[in-house]
Amino acid sequence: MSSSESQQPVAPPVDGAGAASEGAAAAPVTPPWASGPEKPSLAYRFTSSPLVLSVAALIAALVVGGLLIVFTDQRVLTRMNYFFNRPSDTFEAAWKAASSAYVALFEGAIFDPHGEDWTQRIYPLTETLTIATPLIFAGLGVAISFRSGLFNIGAQGQIILGAIVAGYIGFSWHLPVAIHLILVIVGGMLGGAVWGGLVGLLKAKTGAHEVILCIMLNYVALNLVLYVLTTPGFQREGSTNPISPQIDRSAQLPRLFGDSFRLHWGFVLAILAVLLVSWMINRSTVGFRLRAVGSNPEASKTAGINVTAGYIVVMVMAGGLSGMAGVSQISGTEKVLTGDVAASFGFDAITVALLGRSKPWGTFWAGLLYGAFRAGGVAMQTNTGTNINIVLVVQSLIVLFIAAPPLVRAIFRLPDPSKTGRDKKARKASAPKAGAAQ
Amino acid sequence: MKLELRSVTKRFGAFTANDSVDLVVEPGTVHCLLGENGAGKSTLMNVIYGLYEPTEGHILLDGQEKRFAGPGEAMRAGIGMVHQHFMLVPVFTVAENVALGAESTRGTSLDLEQTRRRIREISDRYGFRVDPDAVVEDLPVGVQQRVEIIKALVRDAEILILDEPTAVLTPGETDELLAIMAQLRDDGKSLLFISHKLREVCAVSDEITVIRRGKVVGTVAPTAATTELASMMVGHDVNLTVDKEAPQYGDNTFSVRDLSLVSDTGVTVLDGIDLDVRGGEIVAIAGVQGNGQTEFTETVMGLHPKATGRIVLDGEDLLGMTTKKIIDSGVGFVPEDRTVDGLVGAFSIEENLVLNQFDTKQFSAGPSLRRGAIRSNARKKAAAFDIRMNSVSDHVATLSGGNQQKVVVARELSRPLKLLVASQPTRGVDVGSIEFIHERIVAERDAGTPVVIVSTELDEVYALADRIAVFHHGRLMGIVGPDVPREMLGQMMAGATAEELQANAPQPAVQNTTEGEPA
Structure with missing residues (x-):
């Protein structure tokens, strides 16, 4: 046992994350690893934003x-x-x-100056917001699962399940105005939550990988909606077409600006969802757990956080949000259940969440951008060929x-704010200079 | 080959990592660069290796000024580097790893024969005993490191930079490495060796340069006293022993009865452990790494629910409780590997300081976090535990190793504890922080808390322990006093029980050989 001869109580340096620390000498008052340029010039701050x-x-x-x-x-x-x-x-x-x-x-x-009246001119913007609504909901669902380390690509299936439940309640139950809509919303969220929670449950209990579970449940959901649309309970009376009856007026999300626009209250709910998710992730204990599990499950476990329970919770929440996307489609935009009710929103939601860097407001703006492309793309094709x-x-x-x-x-040739001062990355930062010296 | 640095300065923005460093490595010598974590050693090595461009100053090889645009050029100039974290492809064979980046080909197919031959040559010459066809991931860490050295030698390195090479090695492997280094030196190579372990530095170096906060403090001969080196490193006289009074025992106890654990692969990792720790004393668990100490602490924390036996703290059986309940019942835990188990690197310092307390009344109201309380808590802890940082909202990963460890210790020690379990509390921590953390642990003991320390560093064990428990192959070999001779402890760590040793030694080990001197 050679270490018994060692002279100092100096422990071996097992310095995982400390790789970045070497260059950062321990100056007592102003720690240098916080450096960057001392006072970044205005141009620098501008170009690195x-x-x-x-x-x-x-x-x-x-x-x-x-x-x-x-x-x-x-x-x-x-x-x-x-x-x-x-x-x-x-x-x-x-x-x-x-x-x-x-x-x-x-x-x-966004804005059509050739419109005959104000309604026509502003119509494109409302279309963008309408299309963005389910994208924001589903994008938020995907984003929170990303934050907790789960690659949830099952939003498509969760939207469809939400739409099936919301649609069924919408056209087959006949209830008073407010109650009906609330039940549609709750039902749709539950449908999505069950579909998402199933993924979380299976992952937590069996260790199955969420990506495979999500892909397969997407297929199941897609074919499930096609199947239920062949059953009499979901079809219009006297018709065999795979399309459900229109949902009751009492189950519809009211239009936001009257009947000239498709934009409905779902968009407002989506903004509320962004606020809620933003609070949940950053300021609640649930979000703290979820982010901890997402960035270091080992340390979370050691700190007494139940990692597997976290998976279930986050997938239920993600499924619920995607279910809301289904609700906004059924209850706000389409008003009928078809096999194509989810379009490709569930997959676009993944891109939206990634674009938004899994942050709630980032997801919101990414959803708007994507909605704009969707709305504008149609015009681009029809107007210019x-x-x-x-x-x-x-x-x-x-x-x-x-x-x-x-x-x-x-x-x-913009500067990278994360590459100044941090010696770990300074290597790359110095590369262009070195290249120029050659 | 002679390596010379002339007033090399490296700045990152406003921060000077290396401040006009002068350094000469004579051919055929081992030159050690000694310094605390964060002193700028690795930055300097990366400057030499061409990963960073020096802001000012010159690098000279055999008197000729050189400028490297990257590691490739440094390698061609004869500089090889063995990184602290190996740069090997685990699923490749030794030969494939060595050839990587400089593969010789025949047509479109890889020609490894030449590489194999070179590996055998070098291996025979220095007694490396490395099989070129072994797959790297199957090799022990010490051998993997030799593969790294071979990689450098195959590229005809004349100057070898070893960045904290012993950090990952067992004591036996360390000795082998030191022997290899001596051999390479005798063969005319120049070695630049980075470390902050004083023993090995003194054992192998011909010259020692101490660096502190980016500046060279001085160059000394290896005959210098280790206390002198240590104080040069940290800039003040270091107290290498811990001042502590005799333990004041309380009534509270932590007792473990017949604790056993079988791993998922069927290996018995804990075998009938019985251990009692009284309030106000520190029991240090000594042993070679991997003899069940890690699992012991994890079992206490409820991380191995399959364990059998009893773990009783103040009359309550912890076994079967969830980790959360155990933490809430007042058990503080400093895990062995802070980056894996102790901290969430992407979280801010303030968030890490409440990682296991964020849902208590103090830091949350219903489902909502009390961010103000979390922030003021972080400010208080940072001041009390001397955590050196810029802002409490910075990611914890931006801190140096020692400061990261202080975050963990601050979190665990700053609430009322009924038991403290600390595993390798000062691993990878600079000398100044070690002293601080040790003082804190002793203060917790003096407050009447039973304390269990796990350490593979005997110095730490001797510095802290009121009693020493020795683990070997998951079994407790015995519990001995803090004045037990090192040899006896060593024998117990190798598998002898305390009773056997006492039976063989006719006179009890009364002579206090170790505690008086600066252990």
């Missing part, structure tokens, strides 16, 4: 997307044939193709650029 980064990502995506639009536009291609005779023709057509496509996107998503696939490509590019900050930083 996340907002600038997002705008830069948007610009990068619009440019690349614009190029795609240009090179798939028939008029541009025709003019390219005589590019060397009159290049201005090509550029003119290219500019026209790209700008008109983007103008159409904007007009379809841009291929719908190109529309989707442009959407995906924007998401891609936003999701890959280092790429955007590299393109626009």
